[in-house]
Amino acid sequence: MKKIYKLILPLILILTLSSCAYSEPDAKFTVTALGFSEEKNTVNAYLQAIDFATTENGNINTFLTQGEGDNIPLALSNIKSKLSKAPSFEHCQIVFLSDGIEGELLKHTLDCLVRLGMSQRVTLAYTKNIEDALSSGKITSGNEMVSLIKQNAKEWGFGGHTALFEIKTAVLENGGNFALCHIETKNEEIKFSGLAEYKGSQKKKTFKP
Amino acid sequence: MADKNFKINLTDNIKTVEDIFSGDSILRKRKFTFCSLSACLFYFDGMVNVELINESIIKPLVKSKAEINKQKAAKQVAERLLFASEIKMTSNINEAVSAALYGDTLLLIENSHTAIVINTKGWRTRGISEPENERVLQGPREGFDEAAMFNVAMLRRRLQTPDFCAKVIRLGRKTNTYVFVCYIKGLVNEETLRILKYRLSKIDIDSVLDSNYITEQITDHKASLFKSVGATERPDIVAARLLEGRIALVVDSTPVVITLPYLFSENFQSDEDYYINYKLATFGRLLRIICFFLATTVSAVYLALATFHFQFLPPAFAITVSSARMGVPFPSALECIILTLIFEVLRETGIRMPQSVGHALSIVGGLVVGQAAVEAKIVSAPMLIAVAFSGICGLMVPRLKTAVFYLRFIMIFAAALFGLYGILCVFAVTVISVLKMESFGVDATLSLNNPTCQTLKDVFVRAPWTKMITRPLIQKRNVIRKTK
Numbered sequence: 001m002k003k004i005y006k007l008i009l010p011l012i013l014i015l016t017l018s019s020c021a022y023s024e025p026d027a028k029f030t031v032t033a034l035g036f037s038e039e040k041n042t043v044n045a046y047l048q049a050i051d052f053a054t055t056e057n058g059n060i061n062t063f064l065t066q067g068e069g070d071n072i073p074l075a076l077s078n079i080k081s082k083l084s085k086a087p088s089f090e091h092c093q094i095v096f097l098s099d100g101i102e103g104e105l106l107k108h109t110l111d112c113l114v115r116l117g118m119s120q121r122v123t124l125a126y127t128k129n130i131e132d133a134l135s136s137g138k139i140t141s142g143n144e145m146v147s148l149i150k151q152n153a154k155e156w157g158f159g160g161h162t163a164l165f166e167i168k169t170a171v172l173e174n175g176g177n178f179a180l181c182h183i184e185t186k187n188e189e190i191k192f193s194g195l196a197e198y199k200g201s202q203k204k205k206t207f208k209p
Numbered sequence: 210m211a212d213k214n215f216k217i218n219l220t221d222n223i224k225t226v227e228d229i230f231s232g233d234s235i236l237r238k239r240k241f242t243f244c245s246l247s248a249c250l251f252y253f254d255g256m257v258n259v260e261l262i263n264e265s266i267i268k269p270l271v272k273s274k275a276e277i278n279k280q281k282a283a284k285q286v287a288e289r290l291l292f293a294s295e296i297k298m299t300s301n302i303n304e305a306v307s308a309a310l311y312g313d314t315l316l317l318i319e320n321s322h323t324a325i326v327i328n329t330k331g332w333r334t335r336g337i338s339e340p341e342n343e344r345v346l347q348g349p350r351e352g353f354d355e356a357a358m359f360n361v362a363m364l365r366r367r368l369q370t371p372d373f374c375a376k377v378i379r380l381g382r383k384t385n386t387y388v389f390v391c392y393i394k395g396l397v398n399e400e401t402l403r404i405l406k407y408r409l410s411k412i413d414i415d416s417v418l419d420s421n422y423i424t425e426q427i428t429d430h431k432a433s434l435f436k437s438v439g440a441t442e443r444p445d446i447v448a449a450r451l452l453e454g455r456i457a458l459v460v461d462s463t464p465v466v467i468t469l470p471y472l473f474s475e476n477f478q479s480d481e482d483y484y485i486n487y488k489l490a491t492f493g494r495l496l497r498i499i500c501f502f503l504a505t506t507v508s509a510v511y512l513a514l515a516t517f518h519f520q521f522l523p524p525a526f527a528i529t530v531s532s533a534r535m536g537v538p539f540p541s542a543l544e545c546i547i548l549t550l551i552f553e554v555l556r557e558t559g560i561r562m563p564q565s566v567g568h569a570l571s572i573v574g575g576l577v578v579g580q581a582a583v584e585a586k587i588v589s590a591p592m593l594i595a596v597a598f599s600g601i602c603g604l605m606v607p608r609l610k611t612a613v614f615y616l617r618f619i620m621i622f623a624a625a626l627f628g629l630y631g632i633l634c635v636f637a638v639t640v641i642s643v644l645k646m647e648s649f650g651v652d653a654t655l656s657l658n659n660p661t662c663q664t665l666k667d668v669f670v671r672a673p674w675t676k677m678i679t680r681p682l683i684q685k686r687n688v689i690r691k692t693k
């Protein structure tokens with residue numbers, strides 16, 4: 001019997017410490033894009049998720065929802081309270097940062113992304129108007145936006161993707177440089193319009209082609 | 210039945226035999242007189258060659274005008290008058306009765322306390338046909354039938370060496386089934402033979418109607434999902450295994466011959482591997498090994514990824530999975546278990562049905578029910594694909610069907626409870642149990658414990674015959690199969 005206990009104990013420890021949990025794939029909203037902006041000391045969070053109820057035959061339909069709060073967790077919490085299912089951030093492809101997400105707020109945003117379990121695959125981009133970018137008619141999901149950015153960024157000799165940990169390191173070092181793709185929205189279309197350069201946690205300038 | 214002998218009086222002897230078989234209406238008795246002596250034949254209808262009895266026993270005796278000494282009648286008849294190829298004399302009633310029950314004819318003569326047992330076996334057999342479960346595209350197509358004697362003869366024809374031994378024992382208190390222990394002297398592992406004899410001697414059962422009655426009683430790991438005793442219906446396979454130093458048990462009234470010891474690598478070997486080009490055989494073998502892993506893990510891994518480790522799925526696939534799950538009323542785990550059970554039901558029904566019905570069943574089960582279930586949103590398409598693929602992979606390794614069946618369910622339960630961690634735990638336990646397996650004193654994974662080119666030549670790959678220099682190390686001596 002002791003042998004059985006010896007076997008079961010590590011198993012339970014592994015399972016509990018790894019926060020292993022069962023959840024049905026259709027019992028959550030798959031988030032494809034996120035966006036954060038700040039206005040008058042209020043953080044606005046935008047969440048784009050797939051609406052499986054209307055997704056058929058390979059056509060992905062997404063919906064956009066918004067929440068406000070004094071800080072990023074509160075803004076996200078407001079969004080969650082509007083949703084009928086829990087959002088799943090594991091497949092979020094792109095995170096838009098807008099004006100105001102700088103300094104301490106940028107640090108908090110990056111921390112939040114790590115806590116949400118976002119992988120290194122996530123692409124960070126800068127845009128002035130997140131709502132327009134996420135609800136533009138022709139490009140409907142984060143996946144497609146990332147494809148578009150990468151395609152256009154190639155022409156600039158830029159990969160279109162800066163790994164999350166690289167950005168985090170640059171921000172924490174307080175002086176490191178990094179660049180994000182600059183996205184503009186025009187006539188319900190989004191387009192790659194250059195690079196937004198950050199020094200430490202501050203946005204410095206935008207390079208245009 | 211007490212050990213009794215025949216008496217000198219023919220009438221008494223006839224009555225004794227009749228009393229023993231009083232409830233048996235297929236016992237035939239034929240009284241006749243020859244050379245002034247009364248005699249009586251006993252045989253079982255349907256088990257003997259009647260023509261042989263007429264031509265080699267009755268005809269020569271009745272027509273004979275020889276002078277017979279009444280005191281030595283049985284001996285003289287056996288030596289001078291009978292035309293039969295095999296004759297035995299016995300005064301023991303049990304021995305005579307036992308022979309009669311196996312198709313021999315008893316000849317009782319007056320004034321003789323000895324019965325003449327004449328080999329007149331002539332029951333009908335199914336004949337040689339290709340085993341349904343072990344079909345090959347290339348190579349011998351003979352299969353064993355239900356008569357052990359003929360089966361041993363088929364082995365003897367392939368192994369024309371005086372070293373080939375076929376020792377008979379009888380098992381089953383009521384059936385007295387003939388079991389031939391076959392091996393090749395000089396190649397067999399003596400320790401394995403000793404263990405086998407010991408285990409056979411411990412069998413105390415009233416009937417042995419199939420080789421599995423013996424298999425389950427002599428196997429090493431009774432609770433294991435993996436076999437430690439092999440079984441085949443093909444004489445060429447048995448001959449090959451005997452030549453590798455193994456032992457075969459040919460059981461009467463079944464075409465399935467037991468071979469032992471059984472190495473784990475045999476599960477992935479196909480009968481055809483040795484008759485086709487080694488490159489193709491190697492590919493087939495690797496495919497079977499991969500398919501075994503896929504058969505046991507695909508549905509469980511899919512379940513774990515979809516429910517516990519959703520982040521591991523590529524985004525596009527994750528979206529497909531979520532989208533397909535919309536509207537399905539059952540949890541993924543239950544859906545997986547139900548689909549696996551349905552697959553097993555279809556497979557089992559397909560095996561038992563006549564071939565024509567089997568095809569219709571495949572179409573109805575696979576296409577109609579499968580597609581209808583997906584369209585009706587009872588199951589999701591990716592789960593159906595995972596379970597079906599897992600099921601098809603399982604058919605690639607028929608020798609591991611028990612292990613595949615149970616492991617698949619265990620893996621699914623582990624995946625439903627603990628995700629990929631559960632699957633890894635089950636996998637680890639399975640690997641440990643396989644590595645610990647023994648078959649009649651021989652390590653079942655001996656090639657893996659002693660990995661050299663020669664020991665691995667017939668495990669993951671099938672080396673060309675020019676490289677098959679040694680036999681598997683089942684026995685420690687006489688291992689050279691081929692000179693370089």
